[in-house]
């Protein structure tokens with residue numbers, strides 16, 4: 001587990017010095033380095049009369065793994081959907097690297113350096129694993145996947161580069177052997193690896209993971225935990241997750257939701273011993289229970305989503321065909 005570090009933003013932005021001379025204005029200073037992590041402040045979401053999130057604030061510090069946990073119906077998915085721009089909150093704000101994120105839409109994320117994986121893996125069934133990962137790399141390509149596919153000269157160079165980067169992302173996850181295979185031929189954990197490679201190939205500075213351990217065996221979950229911890233050298237990670245043991249092992253900070261409210265936040269050790277957390281998971285009548293030992297059943301463990309859209313349209317809660325959608 002990485003060590004706790006304070007949010008960098010405050011330290012990196014010294015107050016402006018007043019100008020004391022009549023010298024000509026110096027050339028503009030380069031922009032200060034990006035600071036601050038990902039933040040949600042006072043987020044409230046209502047579905048009709050139901051308050052799914054009530055004044056929820058979460059700060060994901062740079063380079064940290066932040067877990068958002070809570071019992072069934074606590075509001076985890078709703079919160080994740082707000083963070084991805086799928087859902088527009090009724091009130092509250094999001095910020096990223098010190099800047100407010102106004103009117104965040106799902107397709108804005110890549111340009112902001114934020115990647116996500118959803119509960120459904122959402123791979124293109126008609127593309128190989130490598131090509132699926134290339135679609136994630138295309139967001140950073142100058143000429144893009146389309147001109148590459150059309151064989152334009154710069155596109156050809158980009159296509160080679162995309163292919164190399166996509167392959168490297170798969171190899172990084174020990175999944176290079178999956179490159180030529182099609183999602184339909186792959187077991188669910190391998191599909192998840194490909195989806196993760198697709199998220200990572202864009203070299204995000206923030207990774208949002210929605211129940212990444214769902215459907216994984218214990219050993220696969222261990223592998224995932226090791227991987228997420230390795231990523232913190234390169235990016236912040238926020239994960240919404242049911243598996244308490246995984247969350248307790250890999251997170252630097254944890255926010256616990258219950259009935260849409262934050263009932264606890266802190267280090268795993270702090271959260272684990274919080275009586276409100278114990279009560280929320282195990283019921284107030286159980287004393288001395290250890291929520292770290294609790295593993296709520298994922299609701300989607302056996303339900304990989306086969307999407308034909310690498311932007312995860314089938315798992316996209318903004319899908320207008322989904323009557324439960326509250327569109328951003």
Ligand SMILES: Nc1ncnc2c1ncn2[C@@H]1O[C@H](COP(=O)(O)OP(=O)(O)OP(=O)(O)O)[C@@H](O)[C@H]1O
Nearest residue numbers: 047052071072073074075076077078079324325326
């Ligand atoms: N589109 C929707 N319309 C109406 N109510 C909703 C909608 N989405 C979620 N809810 C309700 O909001 C509350 C929070 O749901 P949410 O799915 O965010 O919780 P969760 O913590 O992710 O639950 P789980 O662990 O079971 O997935 C629940 O009471 C849920 O029934």
